[in-house]
Amino acid sequence: ETGVTQTPRHLVMGMTNKKSLKCEQHLGHNAMYWYKQSAKKPLELMFVYNFKEQTENNSVPSRFSPECPNSSHLFLHLHTLQPEDSALYLCASSQAANPDTEAFFGQGTRLTVV
Amino acid sequence: GENVEQHPSTLSVQEGDSAVIKCTYSDSASNYFPWYKQELGKRPQLIIDIRSNVGEKKDQRIAVTLNKTAKHFSLHITETQPEDSAVYFCAVLMDSNYQLIWGAGTKLIIKP
Numbered sequence: 001e002t003g004v005t006q007t008p009r010h011l012v013m014g015m016t017n018k019k020s021l022k023c024e025q026h027l028g029h030n031a032m033y034w035y036k037q038s039a040k041k042p043l044e045l046m047f048v049y050n051f052k053e054q055t056e057n058n059s060v061p062s063r064f065s066p067e068c069p070n071s072s073h074l075f076l077h078l079h080t081l082q083p084e085d086s087a088l089y090l091c092a093s094s095q096a097a098n099p100d101t102e103a104f105f106g107q108g109t110r111l112t113v114v
Numbered sequence: 115g116e117n118v119e120q121h122p123s124t125l126s127v128q129e130g131d132s133a134v135i136k137c138t139y140s141d142s143a144s145n146y147f148p149w150y151k152q153e154l155g156k157r158p159q160l161i162i163d164i165r166s167n168v169g170e171k172k173d174q175r176i177a178v179t180l181n182k183t184a185k186h187f188s189l190h191i192t193e194t195q196p197e198d199s200a201v202y203f204c205a206v207l208m209d210s211n212y213q214l215i216w217g218a219g220t221k222l223i224i225k226p
Contacts, residue, residue: 004157040123043158043203043216056213090157096212102148103214105157 003027006091006106013081014114021076021109023091029104031096032074034066037088037108049074050096081113116141116208120217128225133194135220137204138186146207147187148214149178153200161202162189191222199224 004025013019025032034046048056049068063085065077074091091106117140127133137147148163164171164178164187171178175194180187191198204217 040218042118042120042218045213045216048213056211102160102163105159107157 004091004093004104004106006089006109008109009107010110010112012112012114013078015081015083017081018077018079020078021089021091021111023074023076023106025072025074025091025093025104025106027093027104029093029095030071031094032068032071033092033094033103034074034076035090035092035105037090043090047076078111081111083113086111086113116144116206116215118204118206118215118217120204120220122220123218124221124223126223126225127194129194129196131194133189133191133198133222135189135202135204135222136186137188137206137217138184139206139215140185141206141208142182142185143209144206145209147178147180148205148207149189150203150205151200152203152219158203194222194224196224196226198222 007022030051032049036044045058046060047066052068063080067075088108088110090108092103094103095101120137145166149161150158151161152158162173162176162178164180166182169180175192177190201219201221203219205214
């Protein structure tokens with residue numbers, strides 16, 4: 001167990017639904033990330049939070065809305081998604097003050113949009 | 115911005131043989147190059163990394179080599195075993211904002 005936990009592990013949602021993904025880390029890290037992993041594509045960085053402040057938003061559509069209430073928790077709120085948003089969503093954390101340190105990943109949420 | 119290319123996308127080797135995966139990058143200011151392994155249904159995990167002040171690093175059957183001049187680095191796995199079957203991702207740390215830029219991944223298949 002790496003200390004990064006994501007829930008739920010699997011999610012099926014309709015295009016009109018609203019759902020949220022949750023990520024929790026107990027490693028004492030101060031940076032958290034959302035990645036999208038689609039088949040045969042590089043890991044796509046979506047959002048970065050350093051010390052609870054969002055520092056990166058890599059041109060992600062507004063139907064994805066992140067929230068970081070504290071340095072241990074990260075959410076990804078989803079609404080009116082499209083079928084092409086189906087993917088594995090990975091959360092990761094690291095120690096922001098030491099950039100070349102290991103990124104610890106959660107096991108991911110497998111999202112299917114129908 | 116940084117661009118990372120990883121080859122091959124799929125690699126099939128006989129058990130016991132060696133496997134080599136290569137990544138090229140574009141930003142010469144990058145100084146940190148990790149490799150992650152993702153087994154089927156599991157999370158990516160760091161297996162080895164290298165910093166730009168060295169040209170090679172080894173950890174048992176795994177090694178990484180870095181050529182900063184040519185802007186490429188490679189993962190070498192010797193005496194491959196079934197448990198080496200996974201997807202391997204290279205990454206490059208951007209010096210400007212400390213973001214990791216990832217390769218597309220290589221699916222390594224070890225044939226018995």
